Amino acid sequence: MREELIVSGRSNPLIDPHLEIWEWQIPAYLFLGGLAAGILFFAGLFYLRGREDKYPTAVRVAPVFVPVLLAIGLLFLFLDLKHKFYFWRLYTSFSIESPTSWGAWTLLLVMPLSVIWAALYIESVFPKWDWKYTWAKDAIKFLSGYKREMAWGMVVLAIILGIYTGILLSAFNARPLWNTSILGPLFLTSGLSTGAAFIVLLSKNKTERHAMGMIDLMLISIEVALIIHMFMGFKASTRVQIEAADMFLGGQFTATFWVFVFSLGLIVPAFLEFMETKGKRIPFYIAPSLVIFGGILFRFIMVHAGQLSRWLY
Amino acid sequence: MRYAMAIDTKKCVGCSDCVVACQTENNVPHGYARDWIIEVIDGTYPQLELEYRSERCNHCDNAPCVRCCPTGASFIADGGIVKVEHDKCIGCGACIAACPYDARFVHPEGYVDKCTFCDHRLEKGQDPACVAVCPTKCLYFGDMDDPNSEVSKVVKKRKFKTLIPEAGTEPQLYFLI
Ligand code: SF4
Ligand code: SF4
Numbered sequence: 001m002r003e004e005l006i007v008s009g010r011s012n013p014l015i016d017p018h019l020e021i022w023e024w025q026i027p028a029y030l031f032l033g034g035l036a037a038g039i040l041f042f043a044g045l046f047y048l049r050g051r052e053d054k055y056p057t058a059v060r061v062a063p064v065f066v067p068v069l070l071a072i073g074l075l076f077l078f079l080d081l082k083h084k085f086y087f088w089r090l091y092t093s094f095s096i097e098s099p100t101s102w103g104a105w106t107l108l109l110v111m112p113l114s115v116i117w118a119a120l121y122i123e124s125v126f127p128k129w130d131w132k133y134t135w136a137k138d139a140i141k142f143l144s145g146y147k148r149e150m151a152w153g154m155v156v157l158a159i160i161l162g163i164y165t166g167i168l169l170s171a172f173n174a175r176p177l178w179n180t181s182i183l184g185p186l187f188l189t190s191g192l193s194t195g196a197a198f199i200v201l202l203s204k205n206k207t208e209r210h211a212m213g214m215i216d217l218m219l220i221s222i223e224v225a226l227i228i229h230m231f232m233g234f235k236a237s238t239r240v241q242i243e244a245a246d247m248f249l250g251g252q253f254t255a256t257f258w259v260f261v262f263s264l265g266l267i268v269p270a271f272l273e274f275m276e277t278k279g280k281r282i283p284f285y286i287a288p289s290l291v292i293f294g295g296i297l298f299r300f301i302m303v304h305a306g307q308l309s310r311w312l313y
Numbered sequence: 314m315r316y317a318m319a320i321d322t323k324k325c326v327g328c329s330d331c332v333v334a335c336q337t338e339n340n341v342p343h344g345y346a347r348d349w350i351i352e353v354i355d356g357t358y359p360q361l362e363l364e365y366r367s368e369r370c371n372h373c374d375n376a377p378c379v380r381c382c383p384t385g386a387s388f389i390a391d392g393g394i395v396k397v398e399h400d401k402c403i404g405c406g407a408c409i410a411a412c413p414y415d416a417r418f419v420h421p422e423g424y425v426d427k428c429t430f431c432d433h434r435l436e437k438g439q440d441p442a443c444v445a446v447c448p449t450k451c452l453y454f455g456d457m458d459d460p461n462s463e464v465s466k467v468v469k470k471r472k473f474k475t476l477i478p479e480a481g482t483e484p485q486l487y488f489l490i
Contacts, residue, residue: 003354021406021419082404083423089384089401100407101383173377173480174413238479311413313476 022307025080027299030165031194032073033107034187034295036066037162038195040114042212044154047147057203058212060124062195066114074107099168106164110157116143117150162188165299169306177244177302177309180233186226187299193219194295197269197288209284213273216291220270227262244309253305261301265294315457316372316392316430317485318444319464319473324451325365327352331443331452335369338431338442342421347428348443364490367443367452370395370416370428371476371484378408378417387425392456393485394432399424413480430454457485 043063046055081087091108095101119140122129131137143150166187169178196216203209234245247253269287276282327350335341335348348369355362372395379387379395386401387408397408397417402424409417409425420426431441439445444452455462460469464487473487 021409080405081423082406082419082425083402084404086384086400086403086424089386089403093383093385095380095383095385097380098383098407100381100405104383171381172410174411307410310415311477311480313414 022080022303024300025076027303028296029073029076029080030168030187030303031296031299032069032076033103034162034165034191034299035194035198035292036069036073036110036114037158037165037188038192039063039066039069039198040110040117040154040195041158041162041192042195042199042215043117044151044158047151048155055199055208055211056124057205057208058199060121061202062199063114064118064121064125065198067111067118070107070111070114074111099164099171103161103164103168106157106160109153110161113150113153113157117154120144120147159188162191165191169302172306174311175306175309176238176240176311177234177247178306179241180230182226182230182233183302186223186230189219189223189226190295190298193223194292197291197295200288201285201292210276213276213284213287216288217270217273217277220266220273220291224262224266224270227266240309240311244305247305247309253301256297257301261294261298264290265297266291269294314392315485316394316435317455317457317464317468317487318369318430318441319453319467319471319487319489320367321449321451321453321467321471321489322364322366323489324449325350325367326449327365328448330446330448331367334442334446335428335431338434339429341426345418345420345426347416347426366488367447368414368416368476369443369486370412371414371482371486372428372430374483374485375481377411377413377482381407381411383407390432392430392432392435394430395427396429396432397425397427413477413482414484 039062042055042058046052046059052059078084078087090101090104093101094105120143131140163184166183166185169175170181170183172178193216196212196219200209200212200216203212231245231249234241248257269290272282272287329350332346332348332350336346339347341347348367351366351368353364353366355364372393374393376389376395379389383405384401384403386398386403388396388398390396404419404423404425406419409419417425417427434441440454444454453464453467455464457465459465467489468487471489473489475484475487478484
């Protein structure tokens with residue numbers, strides 16, 4: 001038996017940071033970042049492959065929402081800061097070893113790019129939109145000439161942004177649950193999957209919905225494999241990582257994770273999407289809604305549980 | 314110059330004087346602490362072993378809290394002291410998540426705060442407040458690079474351990490056992 005007691009002034013929730021330094025803001029921000037990355041990725045990819053007319057929602061409609069998603073995400077990030085009015089310090093330095101710094105600068109590039117792309121296609125969401133000023137019209141015309149370059153930028157930055165949402169956590173050696181390099185690809189895949197789901201929800205075009213559903217099905221399969229891989233890796237690792245995994249394999253997060261995230265958020269929508277390919281008629285919005293719900297919950301659980309996992313000494 | 318501290322777990326009685334001295338010296342806000350005492354009971358009754366540890370930031374040589382800081386607010390000062398520059402800190406919490414020893418906290422004013430080895434006292438040639446006040450003299454402080462410093466000598470002479478060396482942080486608190 002080994003028991004540790006804190007007998008002095010540290011026994012208060014204010015100093016023990018594993019009692020949540022990151023609350024709801026960070027997981028919400030990670031979710032929105034991943035979702036935005038997913039949407040931008042498909043928009044850029046389908047544009048480059050000349051599928052704009054085949055996948056109009058992916059290329060034209062969904063990206064119009066990205067600046068809003070990113071703005072909300074950034075607002076959440078700002079709300080998380082405890083020393084808020086120094087936030088500009090993020091942009092007076094670049095720290096190559098700090099994922100937070102990478103994220104801040106990546107967002108600084110993604111944001112204007114997504115705003116321009118949204119501006120180019122704003123009429124596809126608001127048909128009555130009118131750029132009142134001639135200079136605005138001229139700017140749009142000028143920028144339309146660089147769609148290819150922008151699409152490339154979107155694809156590359158979307159991958160960086162999506163991976164970053166995972167690396168932000170996996171870089172912390174102090175939190176055994178996060179300290180796995182699978183988290184980068186896993187959060188990227190999950191972000192792409194929620195992006196695909198978002199497009200299905202918006203799309204009015206049956207073939208597009210069907211195609212995006214198929215892509216989502218593929219992404220979900222990858223995600224399931226990565227999750228299983230992650231737990232296998234933990235179980236084969238050090239004691240602290242075994243204990244971290246045990247929070248999900250019998251511990252306090254078992255039911256929430258396997259019932260809501262894994263089953264309802266991945267397996268059920270995958271099954272529904274599979275049934276759709278077999279021609280079964282299922283209301284199209286159920287599967288993507290579940291995917292998005294699962295994506296949100298997954299980030300909340302990972303951020304929360306990660307902060308409970310720790311080294312013992 | 315490499316400041317370090319040795320803590321004699323055999324001499325410590327867990328009185329918490331170091332905690333109170335630090336809170337007073339550094340105006341640590343009520344309810345917070347930069348150092349703390351841990352009591353560890355090991356074994357099966359009746360073979361029990363008791364260990365008291367006065368813990369604080371380990372002023373790690375390979376400090377993850379400094380690496381993850383996006384603004385450079387967390388930095389390594391002279392003598393290897395890990396410090397936070399308040400006006401650069403945005404309170405993002407990354408360093409708190411990064412410290413395996415949970416040695417940092419958010420000051421009510423928003424920036425992150427932690428042990429400084431009382432560098433303001435070191436400048437005057439004094440020991441850190443916790444070291445100065447300890448009634449059993451179980452804390453040793455000094456320059457590890459100087460073979461004649463008290464801390465170098467005691468670490469050379471006695472058996473010691475560091476906390477979670479496997480986390481790769483190269484901590485600079487030596488617990489004498
Ligand atoms: S103990 Fe924690 S706060 Fe102190 S230097 Fe090491 S990692 Fe940083
Ligand atoms: S909370 Fe402050 S010191 Fe800590 S990583 Fe963020 S900016 Fe740096």
